[in-house]
Amino acid sequence: MTINTGAPVVVGVDGSAAALDAVRVAAREAGLRSRPLRVVHAFAWPLVAAPLGPAPFTPPTAGLRGQAEEYVAEAVAEAGKIAPEVPVSGVVVDGAPTSVLLDEARAAALVVLGQRGLGGFAGLLVGSVTVQVSARAGCPVLVVRGEARADGPVVVGVDGSDLSAEAVGFAFEEAARRSAPLVAVHAWLYPAPLAPGDLVPLVYDLAELDAEEHRVLAESLAGWAQRYPEVPVRRRLVRGSPAQALVEESRTAQLVVVGAHGRGALGGLLLGSVSHTVLHHAHSPLAVVRHRPAPTR
Ligand SMILES: Nc1ncnc2c1ncn2[C@@H]1O[C@H](COP(=O)(O)OP(=O)(O)OP(=O)(O)O)[C@@H](O)[C@H]1O
Ligand SMILES: [Mg+2]
Known part of the structure; x- marks a missing residue:
């Protein structure tokens, strides 16, 4: 079998705990399928005025763009802990999360998403990105929710x-x-x-x-x-x-x-x-x- 080639397993991250759960499952899935893992954060320019880059005299990771890079870096590190044998890459892509992830799905073997994200509200069962991507993606979508167990049918x-x-x-x-x-x-x-x-x-x-x-x-x-x-x-x-x-x-x-x-x-x-x-x-x-x-x- 060719190891870790072909269409990647893509995981969407937004800095939330649910997305990190998705990363752990995605890393395992990539390992099971002998596929590379691609961590994607869609970065949408905010509508409100906010500093996009670091302010003068702050570290380069400050500002929203830097935060986006940190989400990806954190996820890549987490995936490495779960499945060290899987090659992992990470990208920040400009655009709205749903359209970025639907685009990614075109070339992916599987897209993995968390049940919820950073937005939403307390009673929300599933976030809007996950609902829309799972309904429209061109590849299977794995929504990580409940208990991720390795036994059972x-x-x-x-x-x-x-x-x-x-x-x-x-x-x-x-x-x-x-x-x-x-x-x-x-x-x-x-x-x-x-x-x-x-x-x-x-x-x-x-x-x-x-x-x-x-x-x-x-x-x-x-x-x-x-x-x-x-x-x-x-x-x-x-x-x-x-x-x-x-x-x-x-x-x-x-x-x-x-x-x-x-x-x-x-x-x-x-x-x-x-x-x-x-x-x-x-x-x-x-x-x-x-x-x-x-x-x-
Ligand atoms: N900006 C993003 N980039 C990449 N993946 C994302 C992004 N936003 C959300 N996701 C993925 O979608 C999952 C669910 O997040 P979603 O945004 O649907 O829920 P929410 O933030 O709780 O609610 P909503 O955004 O609908 O108010 C996340 O766990 C993550 O996997
Ligand atoms: Mg959201």
């Missing part, structure tokens, strides 16, 4: 849509990489249309539907299970809310994986409602998969 939410198929592929790859079992959760409440224009019966037989949902789950997993025979898979069919089932599973998971959208993809929505809820309430790190990750084997 990888959990994936399956709804039978194309996007959840991509999430399933990513989840198998992650489970194989971590030598972890995979739990595939498919929850359903009522018959749901699989495609626009599908007709849903007014009267239905629950046992028949159960069998149908079993089939949806089995079909979503079939090809991937063949490709990753070493990954033990547990199927969980739940009659209830998918978001609630995934949040429950996240209590013991090392990673939860969802697609950015599912069956109900509404053009205007940043994230599907299940992904949105899990992003706000998961007890473990969460990967949001929007585009098919490049196959690694």
Whole structure:
């Protein structure tokens, strides 16, 4: 295997404790994937008048720009402690955090973000940068929240849509990489249309539907299970809310994986409602998969 080449794992930092948590997870991820780590701080020029550079007779690190450099340096040092074998670079990029990180995502294998940042307010569950980047990035986004544990299964939410198929592929790859079992959760409440224009019966037989949902789950997993025979898979069919089932599973998971959208993809929505809820309430790190990750084997 080539060591530490190819698209980097990118981690966004803003000087917050949550971003440093993200750095520790990102360093481990880069090590697991044999990829370099790239620490990025987006530096937006403030709207209020403030000294941008150091005032005369102060050290060169004074001022906002210097502070930005310090955020990056601190993160690079932290990553070095966690994964000394991983090459780490750090940059300050001018621009708004969301657009800088979306740009970075184009050339990244994975973008890692903290659940919160320096801004926000006390009750905020997930910051706006994280919500927007996880919904729109061109590569999978790992949101570091809850307990970052090295044991427990990888959990994936399956709804039978194309996007959840991509999430399933990513989840198998992650489970194989971590030598972890995979739990595939498919929850359903009522018959749901699989495609626009599908007709849903007014009267239905629950046992028949159960069998149908079993089939949806089995079909979503079939090809991937063949490709990753070493990954033990547990199927969980739940009659209830998918978001609630995934949040429950996240209590013991090392990673939860969802697609950015599912069956109900509404053009205007940043994230599907299940992904949105899990992003706000998961007890473990969460990967949001929007585009098919490049196959690694
Ligand atoms: N300027 C930035 N440069 C790079 N990454 C950033 C920047 N700002 C935020 N991030 C990343 O996004 C994560 C979440 O921060 P975010 O800004 O979304 O939350 P917040 O500051 O609590 O709330 P908000 O900014 O929405 O008021 C951070 O942990 C970090 O990983
Ligand atoms: Mg912020």
